[in-house]
Amino acid sequence: MTDVPVPFELVPPNFVPSRFDNHIQRRLSNMQGQYLDQQAYHSLLAEEDRLLYQVYELKRPELAGELLHGISIVHPGKVGREYYMTKGHFHTELDTGEVYYILKGHGFMVMETPEGSWAVEELCPGRVLYVLPRWAHRSVNVDPQEDLVMFFVYPGHAGHDYGTIEEQGFRKLVLEQGGQPAIMDNPRWSLPGAP
Numbered sequence: 372m373t374d375v376p377v378p379f380e381l382v383p384p385n386f387v388p389s390r391f392d393n394h395i396q397r398r399l400s401n402m403q404g405q406y407l408d409q410q411a412y413h414s415l416l417a418e419e420d421r422l423l424y425q426v427y428e429l430k431r432p433e434l435a436g437e438l439l440h441g442i443s444i445v446h447p448g449k450v451g452r453e454y455y456m457t458k459g460h461f462h463t464e465l466d467t468g469e470v471y472y473i474l475k476g477h478g479f480m481v482m483e484t485p486e487g488s489w490a491v492e493e494l495c496p497g498r499v500l501y502v503l504p505r506w507a508h509r510s511v512n513v514d515p516q517e518d519l520v521m522f523f524v525y526p527g528h529a530g531h532d533y534g535t536i537e538e539q540g541f542r543k544l545v546l547e548q549g550g551q552p553a554i555m556d557n558p559r560w561s562l563p564g565a566p
Protein backbone atom coordinates (compact mmCIF):
# COMPACT_ATOMS: atom_id res chain seq x y z
CA MET A 372 0.00 0.00 0.00
CA THR A 373 1.39 3.39 -0.95
CA ASP A 374 1.04 6.46 1.31
CA VAL A 375 1.69 8.95 -1.47
CA PRO A 376 -0.61 9.46 -4.46
CA VAL A 377 0.94 7.62 -7.39
CA PRO A 378 -0.86 6.43 -10.51
CA PHE A 379 -0.87 2.98 -12.04
CA GLU A 380 -1.64 1.72 -15.52
CA LEU A 381 -4.26 -0.63 -16.89
CA VAL A 382 -2.64 -1.90 -20.03
CA PRO A 383 -4.59 -3.72 -22.74
CA PRO A 384 -5.16 -6.47 -23.68
CA ASN A 385 -5.43 -8.01 -20.19
CA PHE A 386 -5.67 -4.83 -18.05
CA VAL A 387 -3.86 -6.33 -15.04
CA PRO A 388 -2.86 -3.24 -12.97
CA SER A 389 0.81 -2.28 -13.27
CA ARG A 390 0.90 -2.45 -9.47
CA PHE A 391 -1.44 -4.06 -6.95
CA ASP A 392 -1.42 -5.20 -3.32
CA ASN A 393 -3.62 -8.26 -3.38
CA HIS A 394 -4.46 -10.90 -5.97
CA ILE A 395 -7.53 -13.06 -5.28
CA GLN A 396 -8.27 -16.20 -7.30
CA ARG A 397 -11.67 -17.84 -7.04
CA ARG A 398 -12.14 -21.38 -8.24
CA LEU A 399 -15.05 -23.77 -8.77
CA SER A 400 -14.54 -25.13 -5.25
CA ASN A 401 -15.25 -21.64 -3.85
CA MET A 402 -18.75 -21.72 -5.43
CA GLN A 403 -20.31 -24.62 -3.51
CA GLY A 404 -24.09 -24.55 -3.83
CA GLN A 405 -24.17 -21.53 -6.14
CA TYR A 406 -24.77 -23.19 -9.52
CA LEU A 407 -28.25 -24.45 -10.33
CA ASP A 408 -27.04 -27.64 -12.02
CA GLN A 409 -25.35 -29.33 -9.08
CA GLN A 410 -24.64 -32.49 -11.09
CA ALA A 411 -22.72 -30.46 -13.72
CA TYR A 412 -20.94 -28.60 -10.90
CA HIS A 413 -19.72 -31.76 -9.18
CA SER A 414 -18.66 -33.54 -12.36
CA LEU A 415 -16.65 -30.47 -13.51
CA LEU A 416 -15.08 -30.18 -10.08
CA ALA A 417 -14.09 -33.86 -10.17
CA GLU A 418 -12.21 -33.13 -13.44
CA GLU A 419 -10.44 -29.95 -12.35
CA ASP A 420 -10.84 -27.10 -9.85
CA ARG A 421 -11.05 -24.47 -12.56
CA LEU A 422 -10.18 -20.82 -12.09
CA LEU A 423 -13.41 -18.83 -12.54
CA TYR A 424 -12.35 -15.26 -11.74
CA GLN A 425 -9.58 -13.10 -10.34
CA VAL A 426 -9.47 -9.78 -8.52
CA TYR A 427 -6.51 -7.40 -8.29
CA GLU A 428 -6.91 -5.01 -5.37
CA LEU A 429 -5.16 -1.75 -4.58
CA LYS A 430 -5.30 -1.79 -0.79
CA ARG A 431 -6.34 1.20 1.29
CA PRO A 432 -7.42 1.43 4.92
CA GLU A 433 -11.05 0.30 5.30
CA LEU A 434 -12.26 3.75 6.33
CA ALA A 435 -15.20 5.86 5.14
CA GLY A 436 -13.05 8.49 3.46
CA GLU A 437 -11.08 5.97 1.43
CA LEU A 438 -11.93 4.47 -1.97
CA LEU A 439 -11.06 0.82 -2.54
CA HIS A 440 -10.45 -0.02 -6.17
CA GLY A 441 -9.09 -2.62 -8.52
CA ILE A 442 -9.79 -4.90 -11.44
CA SER A 443 -12.02 -7.94 -11.64
CA ILE A 444 -11.56 -10.52 -14.40
CA VAL A 445 -14.25 -13.17 -14.92
CA HIS A 446 -13.09 -15.90 -17.28
CA PRO A 447 -15.33 -17.43 -19.98
CA GLY A 448 -17.04 -20.76 -19.38
CA LYS A 449 -20.17 -22.44 -18.07
CA VAL A 450 -21.28 -24.87 -15.40
CA GLY A 451 -24.08 -26.74 -17.15
CA ARG A 452 -25.91 -23.89 -18.93
CA GLU A 453 -24.99 -21.26 -16.33
CA TYR A 454 -22.12 -18.92 -17.10
CA TYR A 455 -19.06 -18.34 -14.92
CA MET A 456 -19.85 -15.63 -12.40
CA THR A 457 -18.64 -14.04 -9.18
CA LYS A 458 -19.95 -15.16 -5.78
CA GLY A 459 -21.77 -11.87 -5.37
CA HIS A 460 -22.46 -10.00 -2.17
CA PHE A 461 -24.23 -7.23 -0.32
CA HIS A 462 -21.99 -4.62 1.22
CA THR A 463 -22.03 -5.09 5.00
CA GLU A 464 -22.58 -1.35 5.26
CA LEU A 465 -25.72 -1.53 3.11
CA ASP A 466 -25.78 2.18 2.32
CA THR A 467 -22.64 2.04 0.18
CA GLY A 468 -22.60 1.87 -3.62
CA GLU A 469 -19.99 0.86 -6.17
CA VAL A 470 -18.95 2.06 -9.64
CA TYR A 471 -17.93 -0.38 -12.36
CA TYR A 472 -16.28 0.63 -15.64
CA ILE A 473 -16.25 -2.13 -18.23
CA LEU A 474 -12.95 -2.45 -20.08
CA LYS A 475 -13.38 -5.68 -22.02
CA GLY A 476 -15.79 -8.50 -22.75
CA HIS A 477 -19.53 -9.00 -22.50
CA GLY A 478 -21.61 -9.85 -19.49
CA PHE A 479 -24.38 -8.94 -17.10
CA MET A 480 -24.54 -7.49 -13.61
CA VAL A 481 -27.21 -9.27 -11.58
CA MET A 482 -28.48 -7.12 -8.71
CA GLU A 483 -31.12 -7.21 -5.99
CA THR A 484 -32.16 -5.46 -2.80
CA PRO A 485 -32.96 -7.07 0.57
CA GLU A 486 -36.64 -6.28 -0.17
CA GLY A 487 -36.60 -8.43 -3.34
CA SER A 488 -36.34 -5.78 -6.10
CA TRP A 489 -34.07 -7.00 -8.89
CA ALA A 490 -32.22 -5.65 -11.93
CA VAL A 491 -29.98 -7.22 -14.56
CA GLU A 492 -27.88 -4.85 -16.66
CA GLU A 493 -25.76 -5.65 -19.70
CA LEU A 494 -22.03 -4.97 -19.47
CA CYS A 495 -19.97 -4.05 -22.53
CA PRO A 496 -16.74 -2.09 -23.07
CA GLY A 497 -16.99 1.64 -22.41
CA ARG A 498 -20.09 1.28 -20.24
CA VAL A 499 -20.22 2.51 -16.65
CA LEU A 500 -22.56 0.92 -14.14
CA TYR A 501 -23.28 2.50 -10.80
CA VAL A 502 -24.50 -0.17 -8.40
CA LEU A 503 -26.67 1.80 -6.01
CA PRO A 504 -26.36 1.50 -2.24
CA ARG A 505 -28.39 -1.49 -0.87
CA TRP A 506 -28.05 -3.53 -4.10
CA ALA A 507 -26.24 -6.87 -3.96
CA HIS A 508 -24.21 -7.48 -7.11
CA ARG A 509 -22.77 -10.38 -9.08
CA SER A 510 -20.97 -10.18 -12.44
CA VAL A 511 -21.55 -12.85 -15.10
CA ASN A 512 -19.40 -13.40 -18.21
CA VAL A 513 -21.54 -14.49 -21.18
CA ASP A 514 -18.85 -14.33 -23.88
CA PRO A 515 -17.76 -17.80 -25.07
CA GLN A 516 -14.09 -16.79 -25.43
CA GLU A 517 -13.19 -13.47 -23.90
CA ASP A 518 -12.56 -12.41 -20.29
CA LEU A 519 -14.95 -9.88 -18.72
CA VAL A 520 -12.67 -7.17 -17.30
CA MET A 521 -13.92 -4.31 -15.12
CA PHE A 522 -12.47 -1.54 -13.00
CA PHE A 523 -14.36 -1.07 -9.71
CA VAL A 524 -14.32 1.49 -6.91
CA TYR A 525 -16.28 1.55 -3.65
CA PRO A 526 -16.10 3.14 -0.18
CA GLY A 527 -13.44 1.89 2.19
CA HIS A 528 -15.87 1.03 4.98
CA ALA A 529 -18.30 -0.98 2.77
CA GLY A 530 -17.31 -4.51 3.87
CA HIS A 531 -18.65 -7.67 2.24
CA ASP A 532 -21.60 -9.83 3.28
CA TYR A 533 -21.40 -13.07 1.27
CA GLY A 534 -23.55 -15.14 3.64
CA THR A 535 -26.95 -13.80 2.57
CA ILE A 536 -26.34 -14.71 -1.09
CA GLU A 537 -24.74 -18.07 -0.21
CA GLU A 538 -28.03 -19.13 1.43
CA GLN A 539 -30.19 -19.13 -1.70
CA GLY A 540 -28.35 -17.31 -4.49
CA PHE A 541 -29.68 -14.34 -6.43
CA ARG A 542 -33.32 -14.06 -7.48
CA LYS A 543 -32.33 -14.16 -11.18
CA LEU A 544 -29.94 -16.47 -13.02
CA VAL A 545 -28.21 -15.94 -16.37
CA LEU A 546 -28.17 -19.13 -18.44
CA GLU A 547 -27.55 -20.03 -22.05
CA GLN A 548 -30.73 -20.76 -23.97
CA GLY A 549 -30.54 -21.53 -27.71
CA GLY A 550 -27.03 -20.08 -27.91
CA GLN A 551 -28.05 -16.80 -26.24
CA PRO A 552 -27.91 -15.57 -22.65
CA ALA A 553 -31.32 -15.62 -20.99
CA ILE A 554 -32.47 -14.32 -17.60
CA MET A 555 -34.38 -16.86 -15.57
CA ASP A 556 -35.98 -17.15 -12.13
CA ASN A 557 -33.89 -18.97 -9.56
CA PRO A 558 -36.10 -21.80 -8.25
CA ARG A 559 -34.14 -21.83 -4.95
CA TRP A 560 -34.98 -18.19 -4.21
CA SER A 561 -37.77 -16.88 -1.99
CA LEU A 562 -38.19 -13.50 -0.35
CA PRO A 563 -36.24 -13.63 2.92
CA GLY A 564 -38.73 -13.85 5.79
CA ALA A 565 -41.59 -15.01 3.52
CA PRO A 566 -43.52 -18.15 4.68
Ligand code: F6R
Pocket residue numbers: 397426443457458459460469508509510523525529531
Ligand atom coordinates in the same frame (compact mmCIF):
# COMPACT_ATOMS: atom_id res chain seq x y z
C1 F6R B 1 -16.17 -5.14 -4.26
C2 F6R B 1 -16.78 -5.73 -5.48
C3 F6R B 1 -15.88 -6.37 -6.51
C4 F6R B 1 -15.97 -7.86 -6.28
C5 F6R B 1 -15.37 -8.71 -7.35
C6 F6R B 1 -15.45 -10.20 -6.98
O1 F6R B 1 -17.12 -4.67 -3.38
O2 F6R B 1 -17.97 -5.77 -5.63
O3 F6R B 1 -14.60 -5.96 -6.42
O4 F6R B 1 -15.37 -8.13 -5.03
O5 F6R B 1 -16.04 -8.51 -8.54
O6 F6R B 1 -16.75 -10.56 -6.60
P1 F6R B 1 -17.05 -11.23 -5.19
O7 F6R B 1 -16.45 -10.32 -4.15
O8 F6R B 1 -18.53 -11.28 -5.11
O9 F6R B 1 -16.38 -12.56 -5.16
Ligand code: ZN
Pocket residue numbers: 460462469508525
Ligand atom coordinates in the same frame (compact mmCIF):
# COMPACT_ATOMS: atom_id res chain seq x y z
ZN1 ZN C 1 -19.18 -4.87 -4.00
